[in-house]
Amino acid sequence: MQDSIVVGSGPNGLAAAIFLQKAGYSTTIYESKEKIGGGARSSELTLKGFTHDICSAVYPLSRASPFFRDLPLEQFGLEWITPPAAFANPFDDGTAAIVWNSLEETASSFDNRLDGEHYSSLLSGFLKNSKEIIGDILGPIARLPKKPIDLLSFAVKAVVSVSSYAQNTFRGKDARAILGGSAAHSMLSLEEPLTNGFAMILLGLAHSIGWPIPKGGAQKIADSLGDYFISLGGRIETDFEVKSLSELPQAKVVLFDLTPRQILRIFGDGFPNWYSRSLGSFKYGPGVYKLDYALDGPIPWKSEECLKAGTVHVCGTLRDIMISERSVWDGREPEKPFVIVAQHSLFDKTRAPDGKHTVWAYCHVPNGSDVDMHRRIESQIERFAPGFQSKILARHTFTAMELEDYNPNYVGGDINGGLQNLWQTISRPVLSLSPYKTPIKGIYICSSSTPPGGGVHGMCGYYAAKSAISNELSKKRR
Numbered sequence: 001m002q003d004s005i006v007v008g009s010g011p012n013g014l015a016a017a018i019f020l021q022k023a024g025y026s027t028t029i030y031e032s033k034e035k036i037g038g039g040a041r042s043s044e045l046t047l048k049g050f051t052h053d054i055c056s057a058v059y060p061l062s063r064a065s066p067f068f069r070d071l072p073l074e075q076f077g078l079e080w081i082t083p084p085a086a087f088a089n090p091f092d093d094g095t096a097a098i099v100w101n102s103l104e105e106t107a108s109s110f111d112n113r114l115d116g117e118h119y120s121s122l123l124s125g126f127l128k129n130s131k132e133i134i135g136d137i138l139g140p141i142a143r144l145p146k147k148p149i150d151l152l153s154f155a156v157k158a159v160v161s162v163s164s165y166a167q168n169t170f171r172g173k174d175a176r177a178i179l180g181g182s183a184a185h186s187m188l189s190l191e192e193p194l195t196n197g198f199a200m201i202l203l204g205l206a207h208s209i210g211w212p213i214p215k216g217g218a219q220k221i222a223d224s225l226g227d228y229f230i231s232l233g234g235r236i237e238t239d240f241e242v243k244s245l246s247e248l249p250q251a252k253v254v255l256f257d258l259t260p261r262q263i264l265r266i267f268g269d270g271f272p273n274w275y276s277r278s279l280g281s282f283k284y285g286p287g288v289y290k291l292d293y294a295l296d297g298p299i300p301w302k303s304e305e306c307l308k309a310g311t312v313h314v315c316g317t318l319r320d321i322m323i324s325e326r327s328v329w330d331g332r333e334p335e336k337p338f339v340i341v342a343q344h345s346l347f348d349k350t351r352a353p354d355g356k357h358t359v360w361a362y363c364h365v366p367n368g369s370d371v372d373m374h375r376r377i378e379s380q381i382e383r384f385a386p387g388f389q390s391k392i393l394a395r396h397t398f399t400a401m402e403l404e405d406y407n408p409n410y411v412g413g414d415i416n417g418g419l420q421n422l423w424q425t426i427s428r429p430v431l432s433l434s435p436y437k438t439p440i441k442g443i444y445i446c447s448s449s450t451p452p453g454g455g456v457h458g459m460c461g462y463y464a465a466k467s468a469i470s471n472e473l474s475k476k477r478r
């Protein structure tokens with residue numbers, strides 16, 4: 001009998017498998033698709049020679065991940081590129097707020113001088129101990145933090161809503177929009193508690209490590225993790241969709257890189273009632289509508305500084321972003337959506353033929369939406385970059401429901417493996433001191449539906465594997 005099986009090869013499945021194999025436990029991954037990677041895959045979605053990231057595309061969390069950063073992934077072909085600015089936020093008047101990698105440069109470029117000072121003081125505590133604070137944030141709640149005082153002072157500001165914090169602290173449009181756009185990655189209404197924390201984390205990462213992209217596309221992250229795993233002696237079976245436990249060979253532990261809804265389908269009545277009920281009441285968040293373009297040139301932003309940023313937040317002012325995200329929260333597709341755009345080929349020439357470009361974009365929509373948002377997204381980009389539409393050579397779209405068809409982990413188009421509000425940050429996937437462990441012996445959950453949640457950081461997989469080793473595998477060995 002082998003030691004462990006991991007079902008699903010997303011970043012968390014791969015992280016769990018690497019940790020287990022490295023600790024000396026023979027591990028096999030079973031993946032339903034022909035390629036590994038889950039949310040970290042690339043493909044020629046539009047035209048030949050254009051490499052598009054199908055799901056995730058920008059990786060501050062991967063670079064900061066306490067687990068990934070210690071793996072020798074460069075030896076397995078992973079190369080990071082860090083654009084000079086993490087993101088830009090253009091406005092209707094042709095100006096743009098830019099989040100440069102340098103905090104000082106960013107703060108001094110704001111349209112209001114005092115905002116620059118408040119911005120620096122908001123982030124300076126985080127930046128002083130960013131490594132430790134990130135380590136504390138990217139872990140289960142039920143453990144002792146490494147920097148309790150710093151974490152507490154971060155938490156006091158993090159727990160409030162970004163709409164109240166930004167409007168009470170800043171006067172100019174630049175700082176307000178920067179905070180709002182960063183917080184909107186949470187997929188929560190900007191009036192929700194904790195949204196200021198999402199903004200602080202993403203801005204802190206922007207000024208400590210930047211918002212990097214992998215040379216050659218997201219698939220390089222998955223392939224480097226997969227190749228490293230194989231070099232440790234691990235095995236990967238692709239084209240193997242697990243529908244029930246009985247299809248798998250015997251193993252001491254099985255870790256599922258899946259979300260509660262799929263796990264309930266696999267185990268049917270196998271769990272005690274209380275656990276099935278808890279998993280059944282797990283909430284999924286808004287979905288996303290995703291677009292990829294092949295372009296005949298870079299996006300013609302009115303503000304040329306936007307070409308220095310890997311990511312562009314396209315919506316306008318904090319108020320515009322709030323209206324868009326409020327609409328999604330209330331169950332309506334926004335008329336003028338907040339669009340997250342990534343322009344990889346400006347910094348990575350391998351992504352498109354000479355002189356041509358790729359663009360990756362998405363906006364938030366209500367969970368389960370099948371509305372085609374491409375016209376609304378294009379008119380938002382056109383608003384800040386007149387002439388954009390004339391550059392389009394080809395496009396590829398995914399509605400929220402098509403994203404779920406592509407990867408069943410994206411239930412209703414939710415890319416975080418479940419709503420990431422204050423309650424479900426504490427109680428993913430159920431309220432427990434041992435959230436990765438299920439009541440069935442040897443069965444664990446390791447996906448982004450467990451702490452710390454969504455994003456390509458592998459920390460859910462790492463902690464789930466640690467839990468499986470300490471609860472079962474190391475005891476069996478003794």
Ligand SMILES: Cc1cc2nc3c(=O)[nH]c(=O)nc-3n(C[C@H](O)[C@H](O)[C@H](O)COP(=O)(O)OP(=O)(O)OC[C@H]3O[C@@H](n4cnc5c(N)ncnc54)[C@H](O)[C@@H]3O)c2cc1C
Nearest residue numbers: 008010011012032038039055056057058242409448455456
């Ligand atoms: C459009 C989009 C944009 C995103 N942007 C970013 C970003 O820029 N940066 C970032 O950090 N994160 C981003 N994310 C989120 C990120 O991709 C996810 O949080 C992350 O991939 C979650 O990893 P995971 O391992 O938990 O699950 P997944 O990556 O979803 O992996 C699950 C794996 O399990 C497989 N699987 C499913 N069912 C079965 C089964 N029954 N049997 C076998 N295998 C199965 C799937 O094929 C998949 O490979 C984005 C996601 C999307 C969709």
